[in-house]
Amino acid sequence: MMDAQKRHSGWSWWYLLFVIQFAVALWPPLYNKIEPTLMGIPFFYWFQLLWVIVSAVFTAVVYFATSD
Amino acid sequence: MQDVNWIALSIFVVLFAFITWLGFAAAHWRKGDLDQLHEWGLGGRRFGTVITWFLVGGDVYTAYTFIAVPALAFGAGAIAFFAVPYTIIIYPLLFLVFRRLWHVCSKHGYITAGDFVRGRFGNRWLALAVTVTGIVATMPYIALQLVGIQVVIGALGISGTGFTADLPLLIAFVVLAAFTYSSGLRAPASIAVVKDLLIYVTAVAAVIVIPIQLGGFAKIFAAVPAQKLLLAVPGPNTTGSYSAYATLALGSAMALFLYPHTLTGILSASSGHAIRRNAAMLPGYTFMLGLLALFGFFVIAAGIDKLPEYAAGFKQFGNNFAVPALMLHSFPSWFVGVAFAAIGIGALVPAAIMSIAAANLYTRNIHREFINKNPTDKQESHMAKLVSLIVKVGALVFILFVPTQYAIQLQLLGGIWIIQTLPPVMLGVYTRWFNSWALLAGWAVGTTAGTLMAIATKLTPTFPLHVGSHTFPGYTAVYTVALNLLVAIVLTPVFNAMSSQRAPVDETVAADYRA
Numbered sequence: 154m155m156d157a158q159k160r161h162s163g164w165s166w167w168y169l170l171f172v173i174q175f176a177v178a179l180w181p182p183l184y185n186k187i188e189p190t191l192m193g194i195p196f197f198y199w200f201q202l203l204w205v206i207v208s209a210v211f212t213a214v215v216y217f218a219t220s221d
Numbered sequence: 222m223q224d225v226n227w228i229a230l231s232i233f234v235v236l237f238a239f240i241t242w243l244g245f246a247a248a249h250w251r252k253g254d255l256d257q258l259h260e261w262g263l264g265g266r267r268f269g270t271v272i273t274w275f276l277v278g279g280d281v282y283t284a285y286t287f288i289a290v291p292a293l294a295f296g297a298g299a300i301a302f303f304a305v306p307y308t309i310i311i312y313p314l315l316f317l318v319f320r321r322l323w324h325v326c327s328k329h330g331y332i333t334a335g336d337f338v339r340g341r342f343g344n345r346w347l348a349l350a351v352t353v354t355g356i357v358a359t360m361p362y363i364a365l366q367l368v369g370i371q372v373v374i375g376a377l378g379i380s381g382t383g384f385t386a387d388l389p390l391l392i393a394f395v396v397l398a399a400f401t402y403s404s405g406l407r408a409p410a411s412i413a414v415v416k417d418l419l420i421y422v423t424a425v426a427a428v429i430v431i432p433i434q435l436g437g438f439a440k441i442f443a444a445v446p447a448q449k450l451l452l453a454v455p456g457p458n459t460t461g462s463y464s465a466y467a468t469l470a471l472g473s474a475m476a477l478f479l480y481p482h483t484l485t486g487i488l489s490a491s492s493g494h495a496i497r498r499n500a501a502m503l504p505g506y507t508f509m510l511g512l513l514a515l516f517g518f519f520v521i522a523a524g525i526d527k528l529p530e531y532a533a534g535f536k537q538f539g540n541n542f543a544v545p546a547l548m549l550h551s552f553p554s555w556f557v558g559v560a561f562a563a564i565g566i567g568a569l570v571p572a573a574i575m576s577i578a579a580a581n582l583y584t585r586n587i588h589r590e591f592i593n594k595n596p597t598d599k600q601e602s603h604m605a606k607l608v609s610l611i612v613k614v615g616a617l618v619f620i621l622f623v624p625t626q627y628a629i630q631l632q633l634l635g636g637i638w639i640i641q642t643l644p645p646v647m648l649g650v651y652t653r654w655f656n657s658w659a660l661l662a663g664w665a666v667g668t669t670a671g672t673l674m675a676i677a678t679k680l681t682p683t684f685p686l687h688v689g690s691h692t693f694p695g696y697t698a699v700y701t702v703a704l705n706l707l708v709a710i711v712l713t714p715v716f717n718a719m720s721s722q723r724a725p726v727d728e729t730v731a732a733d734y735r736a
Binding site: 168171174175178179180181182185186187190192193194195197198201202204205206208209212213215216 | 299302305306308309310312313316317437438439440441442450451452454462463466467470471497498500501502504505507508511512515
């Protein structure tokens with residue numbers, strides 16, 4: 154009963170992962186720097202590419218943790 | 222211009238011929254009655270996780286994206302990378318909002334955003350506003366895809382005057398129009414698979430081979446001027462390039478799935494599960510787009526723009542020639558053929574989906590709503606096929622006779638216009654609280670303000686918002702959709718109080734939005 158209610162409220166705490174995803178992606182001061190470089194690539198570029206992967210993992214976690 | 226590159230041209234033509242055959246053969250794939258609009262225009266809602274991945278990928282990461290994002294990196298530097306946060310934050314939106322939209326559309330047989338708004342709010346004029354906005358925003362987008370084809374055809378060394386110069390584009394266009402007409406959404410869905418394989422091969426090869434040729438990433442980035450390498454740190458009393466970067470990403474993300482072609486891609490999925498899975502899998506493209514953006518820096522590091530053999534191309538196509546020139550410079554001819562075919566075919570996929578989406582909108586939300594209220598299935602699908610042709614001819618005429626710059630500027634305006642449909646569509650998925658006339662008023666205010674602001678900034682995307690002594694440069698679309706929403710919120714209780722009659726019936730119920 155509790156379970157059914159929870160599902161139908163439409164909100165899951167797992168969605169907080171999306172909030173983190175948004176906040177980091179939309180806060181340029183966090184990553185607008187050269188150092189540390191990775192294989193010669195400035196932080197600005199490799200961090201955002203890394204964040205793509207992290208975000209995909211977050212979304213996958215939410216996918217498995219919440220049901221439709 | 223350089224001579225015709227026969228090897229590259231042959232490969233290009235062979236791959237093009239293959240996808241032409243595939244486009245026509247697609248009519249028989251997962252066979253359905255193409256005389257029904259949802260079969261022709263949504264592929265019968267039969268696409269599983271994998272095909273949806275290719276289809277939505279083909280929608281979001283278009284040929285123009287592959288040309289324009291590296292071109293922006295080449296010309297303006299770090300700001301071009303906004304495409305990465307933009308394509309990061311679209312997926313939670315897909316996961317949460319558009320899955321709900323898929324469910325309700327599937328349950329009620331809605332094919333377009335206009336269908337949904339009509340059913341949800343019972344206001345045909347609000348649905349019309351959403352529909353017209355969708356069609357108008359899509360037209361320049363199709364034109365830009367044709368620009369993508371034009372650039373690679375030019376780079377293959379085909380040039381001429383008058384009719385012969387336009388002939389290759391005309392051929393590509395006829396192919397596109399014919400298979401879209403006969404196969405509907407099944408054509409771009411099957412071609413998208415080929416296109417993606419080619420794009421991936423090209424991107425992976427380029428990102429491995431070219432840095433080796435140029436002596437490593439450290440050398441490449443050392444060649445990029447300092448002011449292009451990072452966003453400019455904002456001065457006092459302004460949020461400068463930081464707010465511009467973040468709002469460009471946010472606004473582009475909010476606008477993306479409101480476009481008719483992306484919605485068509487989503488609605489053709491066979492289940493809500495397919496949508497949710499794709500939200501986790503589609504970032505694979507985002508990663509590739511980030512790598513492609515770096516191509517702009519490869520061009521700078523290799524000094525390609527200064528080589529005499531590419532001067533004519535840069536003169537004709539501007540920075541959009543950066544990627545084709547990089548391919549010509551770095552790869553043997555046969556591989557250039559593969560890469561250019563990837564871009565050319567990459568233009569056909571979204572162009573086909575866009576024309577289908579615009580046709581669905583016209584047929585369902587203008588023709589059926591206002592002209593012929595009770596069409597047969599056959600009449601409806603014929604009308605859609607015809608409109609898809611008209612839309613494409615319009616785009617072709619535009620590209621042949623109007624300077625490319627106008628298409629780019631109109632596409633920018635299109636982004637500002639399409640985001641104005643956010644309150645009825647994206648918020649409508651969650652709430653029926655808004656008064657539909659208040660939503661229409663918000664739409665009108667947002668559209669007008671956005672157009673005026675864009676003109677005031679000479680058709681550049683960001684508007685310098687002044688508050689007191691502070692300046693907040695930001696994407697015009699974000700500012701104006703906020704204004705739109707404010708108007709809708711303020712006017713909703715006012716209009717509700719003024720009108721004595723009950724609110725029109727909402728066709729949908731809460732359970733329709735879930736599995």
